[in-house]
Amino acid sequence: MSKLRIMVLDDEPIVCKRLKPALEKQGYEVDTFTQSSDAMKQIEQVDYDLIITDLKMKGVDGMQLLTAAKQRSPKTEVIVITGFATMETAKESFHKGVFDFIAKPFKLSEIQEVVTRAEAKIRGE
Amino acid sequence: MRILFAGDEHPYSEYALKETIKLAMNTWADVTLLGVSQALPGSALVNMPASKALRHYRETFLNSWSYEDSPYEMGGGKYEWIPVKNGVLEEMKILTGRKKDFKVRLRTGNPSREILTESQDDGSDLIVIGSAKEGKCEWVNALLVPQQVVDDADCSVLIVKEQQPVTKIVACLDQGYISQESLEMINQMITIHGACLDLIGLSQDGDMEKSVYTRLIEIGDYYSDRQIEINTRLMDISDFEQVIAQEIKQDLLALWLGKKSLLNRFFSRGWVGRFVSKCPTSVLVMR
Structure with missing residues (x-):
């Protein structure tokens, strides 16, 4: 079974630094980005199985990235993580087809659990 | 969360x-x-x-x-074994959000x-x-x-403490280390209440630890980058209790509770309860 390929995008490096080893430990292949413009270029090149993205970022925001990712690869699952959550952004995220919406702060175990559920969906289990 | x-x-x-x-x-x-x-x-x-x-x-x-x-609206539900008394399990349909x-x-x-x-x-x-x-x-x-x-x-x-609108979050910084989780908690409070942030750097006898001062500047930059209104000021720890009682009316007081906290050193154990008592509004204690 091939490794799930995951993109993590957050403009706070500490978030990427926490998530990458935790997800790699679960057996996933993880690319991290702190610039949304770089992540946007990357999704033109690579179809990720799962994207974990922050919402509020300079330049391209997480909602724009979510839209672009889903347009290019509808099978890609997206998990939104945000430090500035509102009901509107939660509703909009689900309307755009996110797998889950997680407000910060969160424990690593919480995101690991959600990623495991997303993997089950991706693999059709 | x-x-x-x-x-x-x-x-x-x-x-x-x-x-x-x-x-x-x-x-x-x-x-x-x-x-x-x-x-x-x-x-x-x-x-x-x-x-x-x-x-x-x-x-x-x-x-x-x-x-x-x-x-949280309940979905279809699934059957799970639930202990009902010692050594007895019952299969029940559990509804989840x-x-x-x-x-x-x-x-x-x-x-x-x-x-x-x-x-x-x-x-x-x-x-x-x-x-x-x-x-x-x-x-x-x-x-x-x-x-x-x-x-x-x-x-x-x-x-x-009571139901009231929060227009300002008064966060008191008295230590150099603060966790990412605590900053994220403040971010959510700012967003939920549409509040601005008043950041107080605490000093003792006019002296402030360099790490606290550096952190104060970093936090100021962090919020400015995110277009969040932030006011930063310095205050002597001896004035702090009085300021809480007198100034904070429609604000949420946010305190960091850490081992290196100046408040921890200055006041005896139980100081948070003392401040919560003095403060007429709600208090967020962060770790």
């Missing part, structure tokens, strides 16, 4: 529930409503004030959303110990708890509960 609301049957818990609902509406957090009662046989337990209050809180919580907006978890739990025993155990078991990021207002940090029938929860919790604790 996982939120644990801990309440009894008194009005301040109702305020705390409303604050929990406001937080949940924005963050779509997993939420547990917890009550603690004295140990009694099952049939007697369901008629105790704590269990009656929980039923009311559950209805209030779930009725706060329209069906289409609620992440369509998008987010929502649980109501009643524990028996010492209230503060049970609240802290539940928060550890559940991996809570925030405990929301009410407190009597008039110069107190207490519960009516278990006086020390808010104080003990604040002192011993692993996660942040929001102590709600």
Whole structure:
């Protein structure tokens, strides 16, 4: 079974630094980005199985990235993580087809659990 | 985010529930409503004030959303084996929230110990708890509960004193290290209340540790980058208690509780409870 390929995008490096080893430990292949413009270029090149993205970022925001990712690869699952959550952004995220919406702060175990559920969906289990 | 609301049957818990609902509406957090009662046989337990209050809180919580907006609206459910008494399991159909978890739990025993155990078991990021207002940090029938929860919790604790709009978050920085989780908690509070941030750097006899000063500047930059209104000022720790009592009217006081905290060194154990008592509004204690 091939490794799930995951993109993590957050403009706070500490978030990427926490998530990458935790997800790699679960057996996933993880690319991290702190610039949304770089992540946007990357999704033109690579179809990720799962994207974990922050919402509020300079330049391209997480909602724009979510839209672009889903347009290019509808099978890609997206998990939104945000430090500035509102009901509107939660509703909009689900309307755009996110797998889950997680407000910060969160424990690593919480995101690991959600990623495991997303993997089950991706693999059709 | 996982939120644990801990309440009894008194009005301040109702305020705390409303604050929990406001937080949940924005963050779509997993939420547990917890009550603690004295140990009694099952049939007697369901008629105790704590269990009656929980039923009311559950209805209030779930009725706060329209069906289409609620992440907690119950889905189809699945069968699970549930222990009903020693050595006996019963298969029951369990309903869960369509998008987010929502649980109501009643524990028996010492209230503060049970609240802290539940928060550890559940991996809570925030405990929301009410407190009597008039110069107190207490519960009516278990006086020390808010104080003990604040002192011993692993996660942040929001102590709600009454229902009122928050226009400003007054955060007091007295140590160089602050966790990413605590900054994220402040971000959510700013967003939920549409509030600005007043950041106070605490000094002692005019001296401020270099690490605190550096952190003060970093936090200022962090919020400026995110277009969040922030005012930074310095204050001597000896003036702090008086300022809390006099200045804070429609604000949320946010305190960092850490081992290197200047407040920890300056005041004796239990200082958070003392400040919560002095402060007329709600207090967020962060870790």
